[in-house]
Amino acid sequence: MAGGNWKCNGTKDFARNFTKDTLNKLKFDPKKVDVVVCPAALHIPSVLHHSKLAGSNVNVGAQNISLTGNGAYTGEFSCEMVKDIGLNWCLTGHSERRSLYGETDAHVALKTKLALGHGFSVIACIGEYLEEREAGKTRDVNER
Secondary structure, three states, X not given: OEEEEOOOOOOHHHHHHHHHHOHHHOOOOOOOOOEEEEOOHHHHHHHHHHHHHOOOOOEEXXXXXXXXXXXXXXXXXXXXXXHHOOOOEEEEOOHHHHHHHOOOHHHHHHHHHHHHHOOOEEEEOOOOOXXXXXXXXXXXXXXX
């Protein structure tokens, strides 16, 4: 699997042009490798539109999914919503979600289980903070 996460970056022009000029021109055997790009949520429709036009083999994924499902959860994206726009991939547990928004291993486990239950292929991010790496705790963190 090869993937790229746009994080909170890009413009509509970037989403359109990068998809047309770069993603759609990638040469790889989709039977041997999954290639996934996770744009910012606002840019997903543009990336989907331009990659489908060109018949791209690049998968588009969501950077996050909600634990809460559908309902009055402002700013969240449920698995059902993400599936409805045609995505089959998502990220869980990214370092910024952990460090800035307080997601724990338990949250990541629940999101991953929820996503898998909805048929997503999941990129479950695990990894240590810089302090943990410098203290030689990488293996312990990843095993946890």
